[in-house]
Amino acid sequence: MRDDLFASMRVEYGDSPLARADMPPLPLPLFRAWLAAATAAGVDEPNGMALATVDPDGQPHCRIVLLKVLDERGLTFFSNRDSDKGRQLAANARAAATFWWSRPRNRQVRFTGPVAPVEDAVSDAYFAARPRRAQLCSAASPQSRVVASRDELERRVAALAAAAGEAPLARPPHWGGYLLAPDVVEFWQGRDGRLHDRFRYRRAAAGWDLERLAP
Ligand SMILES: Cc1cc2nc3c(=O)[nH]c(=O)nc-3n(C[C@H](O)[C@H](O)[C@H](O)COP(=O)(O)O)c2cc1C
Structure with a gap:
């Protein structure tokens, strides 16, 4: 069956080349610059991956x-460590993460590497900085588990709010941060005509190896 929904979906990605000379010795500062550019360009939630x-x-x-x-590590x-992803990471502590920022830059960045829970102090600080409603919901929600109804979720949040009163909410032990420490980082710059630019960093004994990949 032909689907007209896709007939008009063809975007050209502009002609901003990414050359080897643009690639610094370390990938994370370049990623930070690309994230800042996406933010400045008004991309919605550019930190979504x-x-x-x-x-x-x-x-x-x-x-x-x-x-x-985002730091040098x-x-x-942040997530629920009893969630499906938390259980998967407990059994196999590796992940891949991909960012895609569309116009005007048309860029993708991919990461793979080991994942580990962050230090409690980092999770505590981030939890403490969240709005109270987000604290209550993330603490009360059994993420990834089957629930009977929306009401059940609302009741769980209300019960926790009542129990806590005005007191600061402690970070629940099942909620916290994960650090993905990349061993591979790939930068993809969309180009007109689909001959895109790709560069892949791979962690080496000293520093990072850099290679151009075919699009
Ligand atoms: C824009 C957006 C941002 C999200 N941010 C998070 C987040 O930071 N942490 C999180 O645990 N889930 C986040 N979620 C929800 C996840 O996509 C997912 O539904 C949830 O983590 C359960 O996944 P799991 O069952 O595979 O563990 C976000 C969803 C969207 C659409």
Whole structure:
């Protein structure tokens, strides 16, 4: 069956070349510059990334999470550690993360690498900085588990709010950050006519190796 929905979906990606001379020795400062450019260009939630994990049957699972800390170690996101992704990471502590920022820059950045829970102090600080409603909901929601109804979720949040009163809410032990420390980072710059530019950094004994990949 022909689907007209896709007939008009053909975007040219402009002609901003990405050359080897543009690639610094380390990938994360370049990623920070690209993220800043996407932010400045008004891309919605430019820190949203598709995060892929693999379950014990070898089945990959992919969902969006938000990048919340970027430092020289890598990418930190926050989640429920009893969630499906949390259980998958406990069994297989590796992940892939992909960013896509469309116009005007048309760029993708991909990461793969090991993932580990961050230090409690980092999770505590981020949890404490969240709006109270977000604290209550993330603490009360049994993420990824089947629930009977929306009401059940609302009741869980209300019960927690009542129990906490005005007191600051402590970070629940099942919620916290994960650090993806990339060993591969790929930068993709969309180009007209689909002859895109790709460069891949791979962590080496000293520093990073850099190669151009075919699009
Ligand atoms: C824009 C967006 C941002 C999201 N950010 C997060 C996040 O930072 N952490 C999180 O646990 N889930 C986040 N989610 C929800 C996840 O996509 C997912 O539904 C949830 O983490 C459960 O995934 P799991 O069952 O595979 O563990 C976000 C969803 C969207 C659409």
